[in-house]
Amino acid sequence: MLGDKAYSSRAIRTHLRARGIKAVIPEPADQQGHRRRRGARGGRPVSLDADAYKGRNVIERQYAHLKQWRGLATRYDKYAIIYRAAVVLNAVLAWSKRLSDMP
Template identity: 55%
Template sequence: MIPQPADQAANRKRRGRLGGRPPAFDRETYKQRNTVERCINKLKQWRGLATRYDKTATIYLAGLHLAAIFIWSAR
């Protein structure tokens, strides 16, 4: 969820039930979601994982583990 401008949140709160989505924004949930999305995007950089050339699930999972190890060791 992208943070809302303060004036939009105030307008929604003022309108009450008719204001649409709630004005709440959970910063911790957003941080966790952002971390997961960035990790998935890094994994997608591996062509074999992005295109799923591997025939079996075990070989695909092994490639996923290798990519994760390389990403983790490059930090």
């Protein structure tokens, strides 16, 4: 699970670990300081896959791009199939734009 520093609580990490889910969540600076201050009793630092963490906001950025369409942002469509078609159309247009930008 990719997350930002707000999701770095012990309870969340324990919950994910119990279900066998790898947490890619950085440790906040204040927690790092507390751990260092405690010395050997502070425990080990949490592991962080830096490459995976860099891609954490890809879905958020795509969702923000989808919200630029008023119909998708406000959910004006009466039927789910029409809403889904608008999402697919938006994705196809974004994909084709990305392809045309490539050399």
